[in-house]
Amino acid sequence: MRKSKTAVVNTQSPATDSDLSIPQSFTVTVSVRRFNPDVDQETYLQDFEVEMYATDRVLDALHKIKWEQDGSLSFRRSCGHGICGSDAMRINGLNRLACKTLMKDLDVTKPIIIEAIKGLPLEKDLIVDMEPFFAAYREVLPFLMPSGAEPERERIQSQEDRARFDDSTKCILCAACTTSCPVFWTDNQYFGPQAIVGAHRFIFDSRDSGAASRLEVLNSKEGVWRCRTTFNCTDACPRGIQITQAIAEVKQALIRGKI
Amino acid sequence: MSDNQTPAPALLNPRSARSGKNNYELYSWLFMRISGIILVFLVLGHLFIMNILDGGVQRINFGFVAGRWASPFWQVWDLLQLWLAMLHGGNGLRTIINDYAENDRTRSFLKYLLLVTVVFIVLLGTLVIFTFDPNIS
Numbered sequence: 001m002r003k004s005k006t007a008v009v010n011t012q013s014p015a016t017d018s019d020l021s022i023p024q025s026f027t028v029t030v031s032v033r034r035f036n037p038d039v040d041q042e043t044y045l046q047d048f049e050v051e052m053y054a055t056d057r058v059l060d061a062l063h064k065i066k067w068e069q070d071g072s073l074s075f076r077r078s079c080g081h082g083i084c085g086s087d088a089m090r091i092n093g094l095n096r097l098a099c100k101t102l103m104k105d106l107d108v109t110k111p112i113i114i115e116a117i118k119g120l121p122l123e124k125d126l127i128v129d130m131e132p133f134f135a136a137y138r139e140v141l142p143f144l145m146p147s148g149a150e151p152e153r154e155r156i157q158s159q160e161d162r163a164r165f166d167d168s169t170k171c172i173l174c175a176a177c178t179t180s181c182p183v184f185w186t187d188n189q190y191f192g193p194q195a196i197v198g199a200h201r202f203i204f205d206s207r208d209s210g211a212a213s214r215l216e217v218l219n220s221k222e223g224v225w226r227c228r229t230t231f232n233c234t235d236a237c238p239r240g241i242q243i244t245q246a247i248a249e250v251k252q253a254l255i256r257g258k259i
Numbered sequence: 260m261s262d263n264q265t266p267a268p269a270l271l272n273p274r275s276a277r278s279g280k281n282n283y284e285l286y287s288w289l290f291m292r293i294s295g296i297i298l299v300f301l302v303l304g305h306l307f308i309m310n311i312l313d314g315g316v317q318r319i320n321f322g323f324v325a326g327r328w329a330s331p332f333w334q335v336w337d338l339l340q341l342w343l344a345m346l347h348g349g350n351g352l353r354t355i356i357n358d359y360a361e362n363d364r365t366r367s368f369l370k371y372l373l374l375v376t377v378v379f380i381v382l383l384g385t386l387v388i389f390t391f392d393p394n395i396s
Binding site for chain 2: 183188217222
């Protein structure tokens with residue numbers, strides 16, 4: 001409703017320049033894969049018609065459905081600005097954050113298909129059980145493991161040393177990468193791209209001395225060697241992390257350490 | 260249990276325990292890269308010689324093969340090609356079986372079948388390369 005008010009305001013303001021076009025709303029079909037564990041045996045697609053603007057996000061469409069059409073629609077979202085990592089979902093088959101995907105970047109002449117991320121146990125509608133994903137992250141010891149006596153001031157690090165792992169600090173644990181990985185889909189045993197990025201963040205931190213323990217975890221049967229470099233993770237990452245490169249760097253570190 | 264921490268919930272499909280320090284997957288990964296690079300030259304060279312050079316595939320007969328295997332160079336070439344291709348392909352299939360076989364019995368059966376096949380073909384090929392008799396009647 002807020003959106004249509006904006007449109008009204010725009011109509012009333014005198015358009016001095018004819019090039020300043022008034023934003024046009026349009027109706028788009030949003031096809032959501034629904035599942036209610038209390039009633040349904042199988043998932044099914046349900047279509048909703050929503051009025052959207054090109055600048056609206058997929059999250060706005062989900063809000064409109066939940067608030068105005070069907071309150072039972074379940075999905076996770078928190079900040080709505082691409083930082084909390086709550087609303088990763090499959091949008092037209094690609095893992096994306098609903099809050100960072102704009103209508104103008106989708107083909108709105110066709111239904112927008114929205115499904116839960118794949119490979120984690122489905123709980124309801126777009127909500128999956130994230131616990132196996134977090135368990136993999138915990139296994140790589142994602143915390144600073146310094147050695148020596150605790151310094152009296154901050155642990156100093158040069159800008160170059162900080163830049164070494166800058167990319168992997170951007171992770172928001174949304175699971176878009178891990179649940180886009182075909183190796184993770186097969187048996188959920190692979191640690192997955194996110195856990196490797198999480199380990200990379202500390203392995204290449206000059207202040208940390210726990211690299212050996214993390215590398216040992218990632219050298220196991222379910223570790224980095226299961227990666228087939230399909231780049232699905234890199235394509236899926238809403239933070240633009242070069243995940244496949246991070247995985248390759250961990251492989252290199254292991255090979256240099258062992259041979 | 261500390262006051263404000265809830266234990267992590269049990270997983271439906273927990274990761275199996277890590278079996279000690281073991282670099283098997285590392286070496287297997289490295290082997291795939293190295294054998295792959297060598298095979299590019301061996302196999303492309305083989306295809307070029309067999310199918311394109313001097314009249315190509317038309318000239319291949321018993322005599323042609325006998326002539327090639329008289330030279331230790333081609334014996335080593337073919338032996339290397341056979342072993343690397345079988346181990347490279349076999350290892351690739353092993354990872355695919357590990358990925359897609361859903362229960363443990365199917366998985367071990369398929370891997371056993373794969374092992375038997377690879378060993379049989381490698382041994383048979385090696386035997387033929389070394390015991391090839393050009394004067395067989």
